[in-house]
Amino acid sequence: MRDSPSDQPTVVEVLCAFIRTNAAAPTEGTEPALIPWAPEDVRAAVTVLARRPTHAEHPLYRLDQGLDFTGTQLSLNGISLVGGTLDGTQLARSLFSNADLTEADLRKADLRGAVLHNTNMWRADLSETVLIEANLNGSRLDSANLYNSNLVGAKMYNVDLRSANLSYANLAEADLQGADLGNANLEGALLHGADLRRADLRNAERLTSAAIRCSWVNGETHLPPDVVAPETVPPSERAACM
Structure with missing residues (x-):
């Protein structure tokens, strides 16, 4: 593809x-942990596509050609796609545990229900990405861009979110227990029902008392000095959240 831009669309x-032929989803709703390990040739094909040249590298490369993985469910444990381009790609319920997605472009990708625990996504672009009920436990998302991403119900236990951009992200019902959000931008983020017990938000930016009034907190939740902690009773029992 690098030597012949005109052949890129066909390749x-x-x-x-x-x-799509060799990694079709087994049955609808199959848990990621139960899907077969992707064959080496499929992993190689994904790697080649993620590293395809971009328009920024040469004006003849197409701007608009996305990756059509419709109907697939990929098991790509441990894959390295550093700096890869997977924007807008259908990756729902896929498995990326222990993968290296450092500085990957995952804008507007569909990763709902995907398993990405212990995955390195340092400085990855996940803006407007769908991560509903995704498993991100233990992952690195420091300095990642999660602007306007949908993380409803996501599992984010002990996630590193230092200096991440979470502005206008939907974190309703997300499990952020033990997460480190130092210097993270939380402007306009939705945190209704989010579990912030043991989370470190001491240096979080643009966090307000109103934003966490219906979040779970406890004595180990660390908040900025100007943010007032809500009651420690369950959100469903708080008058402001009924």
Whole structure:
């Protein structure tokens, strides 16, 4: 693809078709942990596509050609896609545990229900990405861009979110127990029902008392000095949250 920009659309379409054929979702709703390990040739094809040249590298490369992984469910444990481009890709309920997605472009990707625990996503771009009920436990998301992402019900236990951009992200019902949000930007973030017990938000930016009035907190939740902690009773029992 790098030597012949005009062939890129065809190569991308052929490789996507190969992946759809060889990594089709077994049955609807199959848990990621139960899907077969992706064969090496499928992993290789995903790697080639994620590292395809971009328009920024050469004006002849297409701006608009996404990756069509419709109907797939990928098991890509431990894969390295550093700086890869997977924006807008359908990756729901896929498995990326222990993967390296450092500085990857995952804008507007569909990762609902995906398993990404212990995954390195340092400085990854996840803006407007769908991560509903995704498992991100123990992952690195420090300095990641999660602007306007949908993280409803996501599992984010002990996640590193230092200096992450979470502005206008939907974190309703997300499990952020033990998460480190030092210097994270939380402007406009929705935290209704989010579990912030043991979370460190001492240096979080643009966090307000109103934003966490219906969040779970405890004595080990660390908040900025100007943010008032809500009651420690369950959110459902607070008058402001009924």
